[in-house]
Amino acid sequence: MNPDTLTFTSGGDTIDAWHFVGSGAALSSPAGRPVVVMAHGVGGTKDSGLAAFAAPLAAAGCDVLAFDYRGFGASGGAPRQTVSVAGQVDDYRAAMQTARQLPGVDPDRLVLWGVSLSGGHVFAAAAGRDDVAAMISLTPLVDGVAAGRHALASHKPTEILRSSVEGLRSRLGRARMMPVVARPGELGCLTLEGSLEDYTAIAGPTWVNELDATVGLELGNHRPGKLAKQVTCPTLVQIADFDRSAPPQAAAKAAFNARALVRHYPGDHFDVWEGKPFHAAAVRHQVDFLTRTFTPAAQPVA
Incomplete structure (x- = not known):
């Protein structure tokens, strides 16, 4: 399924997006099809594996708008390769407004979709709103604090200290860059064994293995799980039980507070991506969740 390309603005910058048009009318209301807004995790771009989730959702009857954050991928904006949690949540909000205006879409059937870092962004974007379906x-x-504690179990303290020092130097002076993913023991945002191979396996042509070193400082203050009680829409949280990058206990707590449906996968952080053991199950559960949400008489899929 080939998406259409479109652009919209966020914070005065141009955002590049893909629009996957939903097939059929199985999930449609008289006003149109549901629409899913999605973006990637830390340092990610829409051409790095998102189509493997967007295409099945579109085949099930949802439109999908997948976008690149400002400063990443095909989107405009400067500085480049710099994570701003607040800025990325604002980009989600701009994408939500754009998605509601797509042809054939029911503006009252808006779905937020996130993974890894953006899996937290959607909690922030949905909190306190009654217009997310x-x-x-x-x-x-x-929870960035929990993630920091989680990292201590699998990283040497000197590795964490090194990246923290680089982040402080970058914030106080000229930007200092480091890899998104690197091998164990090297400087990088994700340096667990296998992370480099897993991330580069899904990397698309616009992806750059580089981030401003301030990313660690940004993530340390990132605690969208605290907003979970303010999420009132039907919610699906999908947890990798042996996730070494995003603490599964924190995800479970947020899911409980959001009164979410929870699905568990006995794997690590990247094991839900295309080509990995639990991708098919993760996609099937997403399609089933949206089918039940928008056609209540439907029966759940095991």
């Missing part, structure tokens, strides 16, 4: 959060990072 459903939310999907896949292997979400919802």
Whole structure:
């Protein structure tokens, strides 16, 4: 399924997006099809694996708008390769407004979809709003403090200290860059064994293995799970039980507070991506969740 390309603005910058048009009318209301808004995790771009989730949702009857954050991928904006949690949540809100205006879409059937870092963003974007019809959060990072403690179990303290020092230097002076993913023991945002291979396996042509070193400082203050009680729409949280990057206990707590449907997968952070053991199940559960949300008489899929 080939998406259409479109652009919209966020914070005065141009956002590049893909629009997957939903097939059929199985999930449609008289006003049109549901529409899903999705973006990637830390350092990710829409051409790095999102189509493997968007295409099945479109085949089930949802439109999908997948976008690149400002400063990443095909989108405009500067500085480049710099994570701003607040800015990325604002980009989600701009995408939500754009999605509601797509042809054939029911503006009252808006779905937020996030993975990893953006799995936390969708909690922030949905909190306190009554205009979000459903939310999907896949292997979400919802608590930066918990993630920091989680990292101590699998990283040497000197590795964490090194990246923290680089982040402080970047914030106080000229930007200092580091890889998104690197091998164990090297400087990088994700340096667990296998992370480099897993991330590069899904990397698309616009992806750059580089981030401003301030990313660690940004994520340390990132606690969208605290907003979970303010999420009132039907919610699916998908947890990798042996996730070494996004603490599964924090995700479970946020899911409980959001009164979410929870699905568990006995794997690690990247094991839900295309080509990995639990991708098919994760997609099937997302389609089933949206089918039940928008056609209540439907029966759940095991």
